[in-house]
Amino acid sequence: MATIKKVAELAGVSVGTVSNVITGGAMVSEPLRVKVAAAIRELNYHPNFVARNLKTQRTRTVGIIVPDMTIPFFPQVIAGAESVARKAGYFLMAVNSGDDGARQRELLSLLRAQRVEGILLVLAAAEPPSDQILRMIEAGVAVVCLDRVPDYLGVDSVCVQNAAATRMAIEHLIGNGYRRIAIATGPLALRNESERLTGYREALHNAGLTFEPSLVWEGNLRPDAVCEMCICRLTRCLGSPEAIFSTNGPTALGVLRALRRWSLRVPLDIGFATFDELTVDDLLEPSITTVAQPAFEIGSRGAELLLNRLRSKDDAPARTLAVEANLRIGESSRRRT
Amino acid sequence: MATIKKVAELAGVSVGTVSNVITGGAMVSEPLRVKVAAAIRELNYHPNFVARNLKTQRTRTVGIIVPDMTIPFFPQVIAGAESVARKAGYFLMAVNSGDDGARQRELLSLLRAQRVEGILLVLAAAEPPSDQILRMIEAGVAVVCLDRVPDYLGVDSVCVQNAAATRMAIEHLIGNGYRRIAIATGPLALRNESERLTGYREALHNAGLTFEPSLVWEGNLRPDAVCEMCICRLTRCLGSPEAIFSTNGPTALGVLRALRRWSLRVPLDIGFATFDELTVDDLLEPSITTVAQPAFEIGSRGAELLLNRLRSKDDAPARTLAVEANLRIGESSRRRT
DNA sequence: CTGTTAGCGCCTTCAA
DNA sequence: TTGAAGGCGCTAACAG
Numbered sequence: 001m002a003t004i005k006k007v008a009e010l011a012g013v014s015v016g017t018v019s020n021v022i023t024g025g026a027m028v029s030e031p032l033r034v035k036v037a038a039a040i041r042e043l044n045y046h047p048n049f050v051a052r053n054l055k056t057q058r059t060r061t062v063g064i065i066v067p068d069m070t071i072p073f074f075p076q077v078i079a080g081a082e083s084v085a086r087k088a089g090y091f092l093m094a095v096n097s098g099d100d101g102a103r104q105r106e107l108l109s110l111l112r113a114q115r116v117e118g119i120l121l122v123l124a125a126a127e128p129p130s131d132q133i134l135r136m137i138e139a140g141v142a143v144v145c146l147d148r149v150p151d152y153l154g155v156d157s158v159c160v161q162n163a164a165a166t167r168m169a170i171e172h173l174i175g176n177g178y179r180r181i182a183i184a185t186g187p188l189a190l191r192n193e194s195e196r197l198t199g200y201r202e203a204l205h206n207a208g209l210t211f212e213p214s215l216v217w218e219g220n221l222r223p224d225a226v227c228e229m230c231i232c233r234l235t236r237c238l239g240s241p242e243a244i245f246s247t248n249g250p251t252a253l254g255v256l257r258a259l260r261r262w263s264l265r266v267p268l269d270i271g272f273a274t275f276d277e278l279t280v281d282d283l284l285e286p287s288i289t290t291v292a293q294p295a296f297e298i299g300s301r302g303a304e305l306l307l308n309r310l311r312s313k314d315d316a317p318a319r320t321l322a323v324e325a326n327l328r329i330g331e332s333s334r335r336r337t
Numbered sequence: 338m339a340t341i342k343k344v345a346e347l348a349g350v351s352v353g354t355v356s357n358v359i360t361g362g363a364m365v366s367e368p369l370r371v372k373v374a375a376a377i378r379e380l381n382y383h384p385n386f387v388a389r390n391l392k393t394q395r396t397r398t399v400g401i402i403v404p405d406m407t408i409p410f411f412p413q414v415i416a417g418a419e420s421v422a423r424k425a426g427y428f429l430m431a432v433n434s435g436d437d438g439a440r441q442r443e444l445l446s447l448l449r450a451q452r453v454e455g456i457l458l459v460l461a462a463a464e465p466p467s468d469q470i471l472r473m474i475e476a477g478v479a480v481v482c483l484d485r486v487p488d489y490l491g492v493d494s495v496c497v498q499n500a501a502a503t504r505m506a507i508e509h510l511i512g513n514g515y516r517r518i519a520i521a522t523g524p525l526a527l528r529n530e531s532e533r534l535t536g537y538r539e540a541l542h543n544a545g546l547t548f549e550p551s552l553v554w555e556g557n558l559r560p561d562a563v564c565e566m567c568i569c570r571l572t573r574c575l576g577s578p579e580a581i582f583s584t585n586g587p588t589a590l591g592v593l594r595a596l597r598r599w600s601l602r603v604p605l606d607i608g609f610a611t612f613d614e615l616t617v618d619d620l621l622e623p624s625i626t627t628v629a630q631p632a633f634e635i636g637s638r639g640a641e642l643l644l645n646r647l648r649s650k651d652d653a654p655a656r657t658l659a660v661e662a663n664l665r666i667g668e669s670s671r672r673r674t
Numbered sequence: 675c676t677g678t679t680a681g682c683g684c685c686t687t688c689a690a
Numbered sequence: 691t692t693g694a695a696g697g698c699g700c701t702a703a704c705a706g
Binding site: 003004005015016019020022023025026047048049050051052053054055056 | 698699701702
C-alpha cells in the first residue's frame with residue numbers, strides 16, 4: 001500500500017509537505033498542493049491512521065459496549081452516541097458483550113489495547129468489573145455507564161428515572177380503576193428492575209393500596225421463559241390480578257404471550273402496561289400503554305459526558321444523569337368499567 | 338500509560354523478553370516469565386495494539402457497514418458475522434451508513450485508513466461506490482457485499498434467493514385461493530426488490546394468472562410513507578385486491594397500518610404475507626405469514642467468504658452465495674373461503 | 675514556505 | 691535463552 005513517502009517521491013516534495021497538505025496544518029503553496037494531490041490520487045494513497053495514532057497518541061475513537069444489539073433499545077442508544085461522537089470528530093465502534101461478564105472484560109481490555117479514548121458501557125447482567133473499570137479511568141480512559149448504573153462505583157452514568165416513571169404508569173393504572181396490579185419484572189438483582197419495583201410500591205402506597213408480595217412476579221429477560229412463568233403464576237393466583245405491569249420489553253412480550261395463551265383479552269379481562277416500547281406496538285391490537293425510554297437521548301447524553309471528560313481532563317466527582325421517561329397511553333390500560 | 342519498556346525496566350529484563358512473554362512467541366525461562374508477569378500487573382500494563390499493528394502490518398480487524406442498526410434485520414447479520422470473526426481471532430467493528438451514499442464513502446475510507454483487513458458491506462440505497470470498492474480490493478482490502486448485491490461488480494456477495502422465496506410465498510397465497518394479489522415493494526431500483534417482483538411474476542405466470550401492472554405498488558422503506566401510498570392505491574383501485582404481498586419489513590408495517598386505517602380485516606377481508614420477519618409477529622393478531630430471511634447466516638457466511646479471501650490471498654473470481662429463505666405460514670394468509 | 679529528522683511503542687531478526 | 695537495534699508510517703518541531 002502506498003505510503004506518504006511514495007507520495008512525496010512522486011510529487012517531488014518532502015514527506016513533511018505531504019503531511020501538511022493532508023492534515024491541513026501548515027501552509028503549503030498552491031503549486032505544491034496540486035502536485036501532491038495528483039500524486040495522492042495516482043497512487044490511490046490513504047493515510048495510515050495506525051501510524052498517525054501512534055505518533056499523535058490519540059485515536060479520536062470511542063467504543064460502546066452493549067449487551068445485545070438485537071434488542072431494539074440498544075441500537076437506538078448507539079445511534080444517539082454516534083451522532084454526538086461524530087459531530088465532535090470522533091469515531092464510534094460498537095461491540096456486543098452478549099450480556100456475558102467474561103466477554104465484557106475481554107472487550108474492555110481489547111478496546112483499551114486499541115487505545116480508544118473513552119468507553120460507553122452498558123453493563124452486562126453480571127458482577128460489574130469494578131476493578132477493571134477503575135483502573136481504566138486511572139489510566140486516562142474515560143468511562144461512562146449507560147442504562148445500568150453500578151452501585152458504589154465512582155463513574156459517570158446516564159440512566160432513566162426508573163422509580164418516577166414507574167410510579168407514573170402505576171398511578172395511571174390506578175387512576176383508571178385498576179386495584180390488584182401485578183408487576184412482572186426481570187431479575188431484581190438489576191438495579192433498574194428493583195428501582196422500578198420501588199416506584200410500583202410507592203404508587204400503591206400513595207394510593208393507599210396494600211402491597212401484595214404474591215403480585216411481584218420476578219422473571220428474566222427471555223420472553224419464552226417469562227411466558228411460562230406467567231402462566232404458572234396465573235394458574236396459582238387466586239383470582240387473576242386486574243392488571244399487569246411489566247418492567248421491560250422482553251418481559252412484556254412474555255407476559256403478552258401468556259395472556260394470549262390463557263385467552264385473557266386486554267383490556268377487557270385484564271389491563272396491561274409496560275416499561276419499554278415494543279417496536280411495532282402501534283400494530284398490536286390493542287395498542288399498548290408504554291413507558292417510553294429516551295434511548296437515543298441516553299446515548300447522546302452519555303457521549304456528551306464522555307467527551308466532556310476527554311476534553312476537560314477534569315477530576316470532578318462522578319455525575320449521574322437521570323433522564324425522564326414518557327408515558328404513552330394506549331388502549332391496553334383503558335378505564336376499567 | 339505504561340509501555341513495554343517500563344515493564345522491561347521494572348522486571349530487569351530487555352524489551353524483547355517482555356515481548357516474548359506477551360506474544361508467547363519465543364521461549365522464556367520460568368523465573369523471567371514470572372518477573373515480567375509481576376511487572377505487568379504492577380504497572381497495569383496493556384499492550385498497545387496501535388504500535389503492534391503498525392509493526393506487524395496487521396490489525397486482525399474487520400469492519401461491517403450497515404445502513405441502519407435500528408432495523409432488526411441488521412443486528413442479526415452483525416451477530417452472525419461477529420461470531421465467525423471472533424472464532425477466527427478477528428475483531429469486528431460495526432458502523433452505520435444511515436443509508437446515505439456520502440456517509441458510506443466516508444466510512445469506507447475511514448475503515449481503510451484504520452487498516453481493517455476486510456469489510457462486510459450492506460450497500461446503502463444509492464449508487465454503489467464501485468470505483469472505491471474496486472480500488473480497495475486492488476489495495477488488498479477484502480470486500481464482501483451482503484444482502485444487497487451490486488450489478489456488474491466483481492465482488493463476493495451473499496444474498497437470499499429472492500425470486501425463489503417470493504415465488505414460494507405467492508404460490509402459497511394462490512394455493513389458498515387468492516387470485517388478485519397486489520405486491521407492495523420498496524424502490525425497484527434495488528435489486529432485491531426487483532428480483533422479488535420477478536418471483537411474483539413467475540408465480541403468477543406458472544399459475545396461469547395475468548400480471549396486472551396496477552397491482553404493483555412501488556413505495557419506499559419508510560412505513561409511514563408506505564402507509565400513505567397504500568391508502569392512495571386502495572382508494573383508486575377498482576375493487577380491492579384479494580391479498581397483498583409486501584417485499585420487505587418496513588413496507589409491511591406500512592401496509593398493515595394502511596389496512597388497519599382502512600378497516601380491512603386480515604385475513605377476513607384481505608389476505609396478507611410479507612418478506613422479512615416482523616420481530617414480535619407472534620403477537621400480531623392475526624399472526625403474519627412471512628418469508629424469514631436467515632439474517633444470522635447471511636452475516637456468518639459473509640464473514641466466512643471474507644476470511645477465506647484474507648487467508649488464501651486467492652484471486653479466484655467473485656462468488657455470489659444465495660441462501661435459502663423459509664416460508665413461515667401464519668393466519669394472515671388463511672385459505673380464502 | 676519547505677525539507678530534515680526524531681521518535682511514538684512494538685516486534686523481529688540477529689548476535690551473543 | 692536473552693539483549694540490542696532497526697524500522698513500521700506518520701507528525702511535529704526545527705532549521706533552512
